Amino acid sequence: MISRLVVISIFAAFGLTAVAIDAMAHRSGSRLVPVAVLLQTALGRRTVRIAALLVWWWLGWHFLVEP
Amino acid sequence: MTRVGRCRGGHDRVMGADDGWVSSAGGQPVEGRGTRSGLRAAASPVAAVLILAGVFHFYRGVPGEGVLFVAIGLGVAADAAGWLPSPRSRVFPLPGPAVSFAVAVVGAGALAMLTPHGAVETVVLVVIGVAAIVIGWLQPVRPGGRSQFSGELSSGLTGEFSTELKPEFTEYVDSFAAAERGSSSSDASAGKALDYGAGTAQRYQRTAVVWCCFGIAVCLFELAVYLLSDPPLREFQYPTLSTLLEPMVAAPVGRLPLLVGWIVLGLALVRWSQGGTGRSVDSHRDGAP
Numbered sequence: 001m002i003s004r005l006v007v008i009s010i011f012a013a014f015g016l017t018a019v020a021i022d023a024m025a026h027r028s029g030s031r032l033v034p035v036a037v038l039l040q041t042a043l044g045r046r047t048v049r050i051a052a053l054l055v056w057w058w059l060g061w062h063f064l065v066e067p
Numbered sequence: 068m069t070r071v072g073r074c075r076g077g078h079d080r081v082m083g084a085d086d087g088w089v090s091s092a093g094g095q096p097v098e099g100r101g102t103r104s105g106l107r108a109a110a111s112p113v114a115a116v117l118i119l120a121g122v123f124h125f126y127r128g129v130p131g132e133g134v135l136f137v138a139i140g141l142g143v144a145a146d147a148a149g150w151l152p153s154p155r156s157r158v159f160p161l162p163g164p165a166v167s168f169a170v171a172v173v174g175a176g177a178l179a180m181l182t183p184h185g186a187v188e189t190v191v192l193v194v195i196g197v198a199a200i201v202i203g204w205l206q207p208v209r210p211g212g213r214s215q216f217s218g219e220l221s222s223g224l225t226g227e228f229s230t231e232l233k234p235e236f237t238e239y240v241d242s243f244a245a246a247e248r249g250s251s252s253s254d255a256s257a258g259k260a261l262d263y264g265a266g267t268a269q270r271y272q273r274t275a276v277v278w279c280c281f282g283i284a285v286c287l288f289e290l291a292v293y294l295l296s297d298p299p300l301r302e303f304q305y306p307t308l309s310t311l312l313e314p315m316v317a318a319p320v321g322r323l324p325l326l327v328g329w330i331v332l333g334l335a336l337v338r339w340s341q342g343g344t345g346r347s348v349d350s351h352r353d354g355a356p
Contacts, residue, residue, distance in 0.1 A: 001304075003295075004303060004304055004306060007292055007305055011288075011311070014285050014288070021277060021278070025274065030270075031273055032270060032277065033270050033274045035278060036335075036339065038271060039339050040339040040342060041271065042275070043336065043339045044208060044340070044342065045208065046204065046206075047113045047114065047143045047146060047147050048113055049203045049206065049340045050142075050200060050204065051116065051117055051143060053199045053200055053202075053336060053337070053340075054117065054139055056329075056333050056336055057192075058132065058136075060192060060329045061132075061192050061196065062309065063309065063312060063325065064192060064316065064326075065189050065192050066132075066184075
């Protein structure tokens with residue numbers, strides 16, 4: 001049971017970290033750019049775009065269709 | 068091989084081999100072609116990640132997904148090497164964030180009503196996947212990386228999420244244009260503009276490194292939990308994200324918010340891929356503000 005709680009806590013920490021990183025990027029004078037802006041630039045490359053769309057689609061497939 | 072790009076400031080910028088972008092037969096920039104040998108260009112990190120993911124899908128017993136990831140990974144590598152024909156690029160008219168959300172709610176509502184893991188849902192997901200990859204393939208390539216300060220990025224930063232940085236880029240591109248022309252800008256201001264551009268490039272690089280490290284950490288942790296769970300023996304003690312979300316996905320009420328988020332993200336990725344909704348891209352191409 002403890003291991004389950006630890007795993008869930010770490011997943012939650014990852015989620016909070018992601019939110020914190022992007023929140024930091026939105027502050028004025030930040031040394032980071034918001035993830036949406038970074039993606040908009042990266043997705044201009046076809047290789048990155050195809051990979052991102054494949055991963056996005058797979059997430060839907062994995063959770064919705066895959067038994 | 069060179070290409071002429073038009074910056075926001077109205078001047079033409081010739082981009083050569085140093086930029087890493089060259090024009091294809093259809094006038095669209097093609098990344099990497101002609102600047103590196105095909106084999107070196109084929110060794111794309113993106114392709115490697117996809118192929119690695121495909122191998123893992125084989126390991127976890129879903130060969131269909133393994134084949135898909137490996138095939139697309141090889142396709143990406145071939146495209147990076149310039150071994151695939153360049154498609155005739157298209158800019159698609161896409162909804163903005165508000166309409167996307169409405170579309171997502173309606174679409175998610177319809178999908179949530181379908182039988183989980185049923186035939187109809189499978190067909191719908193396959194159609195969505197094929198459409199997404201085809202659209203992504205056909206959307207025009209925009210400069211990035213070292214050449215991200217060209218006029219194309221300025222034109223591309225028209226999305227609703229980029230308003231914060233757009234003025235910065237516009238200011239920089241205009242400064243750079245003036246510096247290149249050597250018209251009204253002094254050497255000092257041109258140098259300042261270049262320093263500013265270098266600083267912005269560092270922000271992009273730093274952010275990319277941060278998110279790559281974050282993504283690798285999440286993937287490694289998920290992999291470790293998966294291996295520890297030795298499915299299905301210890302899935303309760305070591306639940307992967309899939310295991311944790313399974314009860315939520317099983318109920319239509321729980322599926323709905325996940326589906327809305329998934330569709331919104333998909334539409335955003337397609338919109339960001341072409342730098343906006345398509346209408347604004349066209350207007351920028353026509354020289355409109």
